[in-house]
Amino acid sequence: MNLTSLIYKNMKGLRYKYVTFLLSSVFSVTIFYLFASFVMHPNVEFGPSVSDTGVQIGLLACEIIIVIFSFFFVWYSSSAFIKSRANEFGLLSTLGASRRQLSKMIFTESVIIGEIAIGLGLLLGTLLLRMFLSAMSLLLQVDSPIEFAIVPEAIVYTFIGYSLLFIFVALINVRGLKKGQIVDLSRQSQKAKKPPAFSWILGLFALLCLSVGYYLAWTTDGRTVLLRILPVIGIVCVGTYFLFSQVSVGFLRSIRKNKGVYYRGLNLLTVGELGFKVQDNARVLSITAILTAVVLTAIGTLNISSQTLVEMREFDYPQALSVTIEGKLEPHELDKIELSLRSEFQSDGVHVQSGAVLPGIMFRGAVWDWDMNVPIPLISEEDFKVWAEQSGAPYVEDVLPGEAVMVGSYPWGDPPHTLCGDLQSRAFEVDYELDEGEISFVVCQSIDVNLLNDPYSWAMVIDSTQMRDLLEVAGPRDYLTLISFELSNWTESSKSVEKIRASLSAQIEDLDFKILDFSSRVSAYQETIQSRSLMLFLAVFVALVFSVGMGSMLHFRLFTDLEEDRSRFASMKRLGVSWGEIKTVITRQAALLFFAPFALGVVHSVFALKALVGTLLSDPIIAEMGLPVLTSKTFRYMAVPIAIFLALQTIYFLISRKAYLDAMRSSEA
Amino acid sequence: MTVLKVQGLSKVYGSEKNSAATWALENINFEVDQGEFLGVMGPSGSGKTTLLNLLASLDKPTTGHIEIAGVDLSKLKDEETAMFRRKNIGFVFQDFNLLYTLSVKENIILPLALDEVRPSDIEKRVSQVAENLGITHILDKRVFEISQGEQQRTAIARAIINRPKVVLADEPTGNLDSKSANGVMKTFSSLNEEYGITILMVTHDPFAASFCKRILFLKDGEIFSELRRSDGRQKFFQQVIDVLSVMGGTFDEPYQLNL
Numbered sequence: 032m033n034l035t036s037l038i039y040k041n042m043k044g045l046r047y048k049y050v051t052f053l054l055s056s057v058f059s060v061t062i063f064y065l066f067a068s069f070v071m072h073p074n075v076e077f078g079p080s081v082s083d084t085g086v087q088i089g090l091l092a093c094e095i096i097i098v099i100f101s102f103f104f105v106w107y108s109s110s111a112f113i114k115s116r117a118n119e120f121g122l123l124s125t126l127g128a129s130r131r132q133l134s135k136m137i138f139t140e141s142v143i144i145g146e147i148a149i150g151l152g153l154l155l156g157t158l159l160l161r162m163f164l165s166a167m168s169l170l171l172q173v174d175s176p177i178e179f180a181i182v183p184e185a186i187v188y189t190f191i192g193y194s195l196l197f198i199f200v201a202l203i204n205v206r207g208l209k210k211g212q213i214v215d216l217s218r219q220s221q222k223a224k225k226p227p228a229f230s231w232i233l234g235l236f237a238l239l240c241l242s243v244g245y246y247l248a249w250t251t252d253g254r255t256v257l258l259r260i261l262p263v264i265g266i267v268c269v270g271t272y273f274l275f276s277q278v279s280v281g282f283l284r285s286i287r288k289n290k291g292v293y294y295r296g297l298n299l300l301t302v303g304e305l306g307f308k309v310q311d312n313a314r315v316l317s318i319t320a321i322l323t324a325v326v327l328t329a330i331g332t333l334n335i336s337s338q339t340l341v342e343m344r345e346f347d348y349p350q351a352l353s354v355t356i357e358g359k360l361e362p363h364e365l366d367k368i369e370l371s372l373r374s375e376f377q378s379d380g381v382h383v384q385s386g387a388v389l390p391g392i393m394f395r396g397a398v399w400d401w402d403m404n405v406p407i408p409l410i411s412e413e414d415f416k417v418w419a420e421q422s423g424a425p426y427v428e429d430v431l432p433g434e435a436v437m438v439g440s441y442p443w444g445d446p447p448h449t450l451c452g453d454l455q456s457r458a459f460e461v462d463y464e465l466d467e468g469e470i471s472f473v474v475c476q477s478i479d480v481n482l483l484n485d486p487y488s489w490a491m492v493i494d495s496t497q498m499r500d501l502l503e504v505a506g507p508r509d510y511l512t513l514i515s516f517e518l519s520n521w522t523e524s525s526k527s528v529e530k531i532r533a534s535l536s537a538q539i540e541d542l543d544f545k546i547l548d549f550s551s552r553v554s555a556y557q558e559t560i561q562s563r564s565l566m567l568f569l570a571v572f573v574a575l576v577f578s579v580g581m582g583s584m585l586h587f588r589l590f591t592d593l594e595e596d597r598s599r600f601a602s603m604k605r606l607g608v609s610w611g612e613i614k615t616v617i618t619r620q621a622a623l624l625f626f627a628p629f630a631l632g633v634v635h636s637v638f639a640l641k642a643l644v645g646t647l648l649s650d651p652i653i654a655e656m657g658l659p660v661l662t663s664k665t666f667r668y669m670a671v672p673i674a675i676f677l678a679l680q681t682i683y684f685l686i687s688r689k690a691y692l693d694a695m696r697s698s699e700a
Numbered sequence: 701m702t703v704l705k706v707q708g709l710s711k712v713y714g715s716e717k718n719s720a721a722t723w724a725l726e727n728i729n730f731e732v733d734q735g736e737f738l739g740v741m742g743p744s745g746s747g748k749t750t751l752l753n754l755l756a757s758l759d760k761p762t763t764g765h766i767e768i769a770g771v772d773l774s775k776l777k778d779e780e781t782a783m784f785r786r787k788n789i790g791f792v793f794q795d796f797n798l799l800y801t802l803s804v805k806e807n808i809i810l811p812l813a814l815d816e817v818r819p820s821d822i823e824k825r826v827s828q829v830a831e832n833l834g835i836t837h838i839l840d841k842r843v844f845e846i847s848q849g850e851q852q853r854t855a856i857a858r859a860i861i862n863r864p865k866v867v868l869a870d871e872p873t874g875n876l877d878s879k880s881a882n883g884v885m886k887t888f889s890s891l892n893e894e895y896g897i898t899i900l901m902v903t904h905d906p907f908a909a910s911f912c913k914r915i916l917f918l919k920d921g922e923i924f925s926e927l928r929r930s931d932g933r934q935k936f937f938q939q940v941i942d943v944l945s946v947m948g949g950t951f952d953e954p955y956q957l958n959l
Contacts, residue, residue: 297814299802
């Protein structure tokens with residue numbers, strides 16, 4: 032039997048161990064390849080804008096994390112794999128296999144498995160990419176921003192990168208074998224690990240790293256973000272690792288000192304188990320904590336940016352639907368239009384907050400007295416009051432003939448607070464040129480409410496009697512009809528808005544009138560969403576991939592020690608520890624494994640999001656809008672993703688725990 | 701007072717009707733009184749291990765009853781069995797069965813902690829037991845830092861700390877060199893004589909067996925003979941050897957390859 036056939040027979044005989052190692056390798060290849068396919072996709076291009084730069088940096092950071100993650104993951108699973116076969120190597124060496132032969136065997140094996148993993152990973156990645164693109168398009172109801180394509184660069188990078196990685200890891204393992212005696216190797220599984228040393232300096236160092244990282248993140252703004260982002264990630268990663276490897280040891284020590292707690296029931300066993308595994312756990316726990324932070328930050332960014340988008344649209348489009356029609360409609364026609372709009376919205380389940388169809392006049396040559404010629408429509412006070420009541424606009428004035436209340440956000444400094452009839456300055460006078468002569472109104476008040484969207488965002492409310500008189504003298508092209516609707520769930524109104532647009536334009540054409548402006552908030556919103564869908568795709572993708580990655584990593588971690596745990600729990604059973612008690616000890620351990628990094632990840636992500644908000648707020652335009660979502664509500668929007676993620680994590684936990692207990696139980700029978 | 705009572709105990713591996721069935725134990729009857737130190741000897745395949753597994757309720761008998769401290773083991777449910785074992789039986793194993801995740805002291809107090817005994821009582825009892833066994837100086841060490849003889853004495857301390865009705869020992873000297881074995885057997889002997897602890901020990905080693913007060917010899921699943929110590933240990937040892945030679949069979953346990 033030569034070495035090649037030995038390797039082959041080995042692989043066949045130990046297929047379960049091989050399959051575990053292979054799967055974890057395939058898994059990390061898949062993640063990297065998927066990500067690379069996204070980033071190197073020809074449809075993915077970044078402009079020079081600030082937000083694009085931000086996304087690029089984010090992607091770079093993600094990729095670095097994936098590479099580090101892959102390295103540790105592959106290293107970790109391969110060393111666990113080698114360790115689990117220590118007895119086999121020991122046996123081979125007693126049978127006369129030389130160290131050189133063993134090294135060659137381990138090396139060849141690792142590389143073969145690695146290449147198989149690369150092949151399978153590329154295949155799986157391609158499949159997943161295809162599925163992901165379709166699923167996201169369906170879910171977000173936007174066209175996919177990138178087409179499905181096989182990206183040659185991604186394949187090349189993945190192939191070369193992972194080939195090198197597998198070779199490198201194989202070399203590390205072989206080197207470890209050369210240094211240690213083979214007999215040691217065979218005893219490795221029985222040899223007890225030394226309890227980890229605890230150093231105050233390293234513990235304090237961990238806390239220092241975290242505080243510095245947190246402080247820098249908390250105080251980040253647009254100017255400093257580029258400089259800080261990578262160092263902060265680094266510092267926090269280091270801090271996280273030492274937190275799990277050092278502070279946890281300190282914590283377990285303090286429990287050990289507290290006899291009242293430590294000597295109670297299963298605590299003794301649980302703490303013993305944890306202390307024993309703390310060093311192995313630290314690596315996995317810190318990686319998963321970082322991954323959790325990445326995922327939550329990605330989802331949080333997505334959530335905040337879409338909420339910001341909603342608020343920005345509400346700012347730009349004061350009304351959900353605003354239409355200006357040129358032409359004189361009779362009162363019964365106005366009522367008919369309003370009714371048909373309301374019933375249209377209602378039939379689609381869109382709730383109308385306020386809605387009005389108002390007759391108005393806009394004299395040609397209307398002048399806003401500030402070297403500017405802004406046409407401002409006139410509407411009667413009685414019509415306006417009906418709308419004001421519905422929309423909750425603060426309108427209390429009773430205007431006199433010749434006076435006007437300006438409706439619309441006052442764009443030049445503070446609005447005039449002058450009361451009607453008590454006006455000094457000509458600055459607030461509006462003159463309208465009529466066909467014969469001129470008519471002026473003194474603006475005696477302005478209310479910061481927009482009746483219409485741009486470009487007719489202002490309107491003048493005048494005395495109802497005067498309005499009736501003016502309607503008589505106005506020329507045919509001076510007549511306007513203003514439609515203004517506010518909807519509570521406007522983001523869902525796109526279907527009804529499109530129907531209204533069609534039916535209204537047909538109706539108006541029949542009358543030989545013209546629609547001057549038709550603007551709806553939802554169409555603007557959807558255009559923006561579509562244009563930013565790439566970012567949305569990326570965020571959801573990162574979140575998904577990392578979340579699954581983390582779950583499986585913890586799963587593997589739990590199962591790595593299965594054999595050792597089995598014999599230890601068998602020992603406990605012989606001492607009269609019941610199955611129920613063993614279950615409790617295992618559950619506690621697994622819960623810690625799954626939820627401790629989650630908790631830390633949540634904290635990390637809160638700081639990361641604060642940095643994001645700081646960056647966004649330092650943008651002068653956004654700062655002026657003072658979007659409430661960025662200030663007070665930021666962390667409230669985090670609650671939903673955290674809850675979703677907690678649910679996912681709980682599912683992973685329950686699955687892993689059950690699988691582990693089943694494996695443990697089966698060994699008993 | 702009878703602590704342990706075995707009546708008509710049989711264990712069959714494989715189906716009873718099947719001709720290939722093996723009778724590991726056949727109609728075993730014996731009793732152990734309070735304060736006894738009973739040895740069970742027999743060649744390989746005589747049913748020693750099966751007997752001990754049944755006594756420890758790790759396995760169920762085909763027929764017959766085992767009563768420990770007046771409780772019929774077959775009447776206990778699964779969870780109750782674990783509790784009963786914890787409270788009434790102390791175990792000493794050939795492989796020590798210590799948890800290397802815990803320190804020596806923590807291993808010893810495990811049964812007490814599981815029963816939620818008060819920490820101050822735990823401390824009192826552990827220092828007393830450690831002193832009796834001469835392992836006070838290693839209490840804070842990890843399991844892998846102490847010698848095998850010390851490991852077995854730790855296991856004995858764990859077995860008796862709960863004040864069980866009976867201590868079951870399975871080849872306690874099997875993994876020890878002769879010096880450590882001597883120490884461990886002396887420990888057993890003094891525990892039995894000075895503190896009246898009831899011990900049932902299974903062994904194939906005549907030297908270890910010579911510390912017992914009474915020995916049951918098993919052969920092919922049945923009790924072959926019984927020996928009581930009346931004179932000194934040297935003489936008893938000779939008697940044991942004599943019985944063994946009459947019984948025949950091999951007393952070499954299968955050689956274990958320890959890499």
